[in-house]
Amino acid sequence: MTAASAPISKRRAGEALGGLAVADPRPRIVDGRVAGWRCGACGHAVAQESPWCPNCSAGALTPASFGPGGTVWAGTVVHLPVGHWKPPFALASVDLDDGPRVLAHVTETRVLPVGSRVRLVGGTQESGASAGDGNDVFVEPEGSGS
């Protein structure tokens, strides 16, 4: 296969990856911050939907927002096509300030250094040669963009 051709799958790939629609599990940016939850009992921050606090199992989760500032846990540049994302595109795992760790597309196609400061943004930014579908989380290196 050529580098840019979309992978074929018999698996439930989802609309964004060329399959049928599934309910979107991705964290979202709302009003410029990552929308998640925080436990009322232990204070644990979560980015993924959960039935109750996965840390203490006791507390109820209430909506909370995090970031947009954070620190890179690790970054990479992917050279495979994945769904509508054409290679190369960059991803980073980011620890939001006082918030959860989230995966985000990087607006510049380079490996973001571990420990570097970043800011998360929403919208339909570009990651490599592709743009998001409006529901992706993007990361901008600090000092870039607007």
Place this chain on the structure above:
Amino acid sequence: MTRPVGVWGVGTSHFGRFPDQRVETLAWEAIGEAMTAAGVTADDIDAVFVGTVFGPPGVAIRVLRGTGIGGVPVVTIEAACASGTAAFHEAAQAVASGRYGTVLAFGVEHLSSLFTGAIVPEATDADGAAGLPLPGLYALGAQRYLAVHGATVEQLAQVAVKNKAHGVRNPRAHLGRASSSGAPSLDEVLASKMIAEPLTLLQCCPTTDGAAAAVLGRARAGDVRVLSSALVSGRPWDQRSDEIWGVAPVRRAADEAFSAAGVEAEDVDVLEVHDAFTIGEIVTLEALGLCKPGEGAELAVSGHTALGGRQPVNPSGGLLSRGHPLGATGLAQLAEIVWQLRGVAGDRQVPGARIGLVETLGGAASGMDGNAAVVALLSSDPSS
């Protein structure tokens, strides 16, 4: 374990891309070899545990149709890359507890009819929906490891050089028999196509079809013994996690397995571990206790884990060379260790191997440190 468990026989298919084969035909190769080695017929089998990720649904019973095995309990287990090892674990525990007498475990996968390239991420998973492929997950871990421990890309690549050199000696390996020019050099591994920085193509396991099987029962004279096996699932992996993804479950399973077997990491003569990507073998050996965190990157470079070294790791060629037919992998790893402990591993035999270890890590549900991990310790018959 309550009753001493023996591995009566093991078997595998060849590994590769087989468009003319179905999951059934691959499984029959493996099951037939295992039953012949065990000296059992279909009527002897009391229960069957099956490991597979992509099935298809019904694959277990469709395989058994051709074998004469039927009517007995058949349980299919999905634990991602550890599915086959989990099937083995359940079979061993069932024999140990006396629930069943003679148990067949097999794993099978036909990936080449499912994916044209890398496994497509799961759309119901948050990181999968965001477009993170499995090599990307391991690449993030590798970048973190390089930054924290000051390791080098050459150290990562050396794991592939080692395992592909081993694989050349394995006539059933996906990339073994195809390597007419021999194993790649360090420069060739580093110069191969970039997949997810810093992991190049030759540091990633291929997409492989295959099957593997084992027959277990009460240990008899001459049987390879199951000293212990441990199966754990994932725990949250989030902003509190200092370790890279996939390390903690292996350590939890290893601690349990070593404690139950009464042996130490330094006692192990030969290992088959989950090297789907080069970084995986490095951090797995740290989690197993072969060395301290940060020192795993040197084990392939020093020759410690190469054939001829103190503790050879992945003499079969590992997932990097044998290939990674998900559900089959754990039982293929088991088969290699059993052959090693019986002294019948041919050109890749570890001389005098008496204690062996199998480790498999399954992933990758986002937000968890793994889906499942299995660590098993085996020995040659202590009386022989």
